[in-house]
Amino acid sequence: MEQRQAIVAVLRRGDRVLAIRRGPGVARPGYWQPLSGRLEPGETEEQAVVREVREEVGLTVVPLAKVWESETDDHRFRLHWWTARADTGEVVPAPDEVAETRWVTPQEFLVLDPVFDGDREFFERILPEL
Template sequence: MTERIVVGAAVTSGGRLLAARRSAPAELAGRWELPGGKVEPGETCEHALVRELREELGVEAEPVERIPGEWPLKAELVLRVWTARLLSGDPMPLEDHDELRWLDPDEIWDVEWLDQDVPAVMEVLRRMEEAEA
């Protein structure tokens, strides 16, 4: 069986990172993640990212740059993360999440991230700090 790609979006605005708290499934509920979801057959990763942010958060966004690396989630699923820029809309937790938070660099570790998101969040934080330097 071929692996299936899950895309995650490191949405940044004004020097802050958007974190989304999972409401489902039960084993992930209450933990925080970068919003996103599965790439559908015939869809590019970038198109999936735009679609997932529209469905989950009600915003229009564009992928900017892929974060190097990929992280296994569970059987046949692998996470790839892109930085993304909001084009329009205010993010709302519409699907799979019950809370969103914009985190300043010094607040990034105030939430309990899903384990597989931590390496990507660390890289995003490094880039945010470089951009401020």
């Protein structure tokens, strides 16, 4: 089965990152994670970061750098992790996709439950080096 491509948007404000709890309209609701979404045909990763963030929480962001790649635990998606700046603006969640949002420190993210193993690895191993 061919892997689909998806982005993960690590939105930063100061020492905090935006975490969302997956809403009722998506697979595996209830999990906490950074914003994510699949690439549309012909779209660059940067364009996908900007679009997904706008669709899911209404923020306009500036993609900064690709910082990691991983796969989902079911191997269906290759995830391209991007940092992005979201200095201003109000978080307005799309209710179907996003049940709740929080700006968290990496330590606070690691005590949220449940989270995906790949996300935990990012917050433990990759983010502290950035």
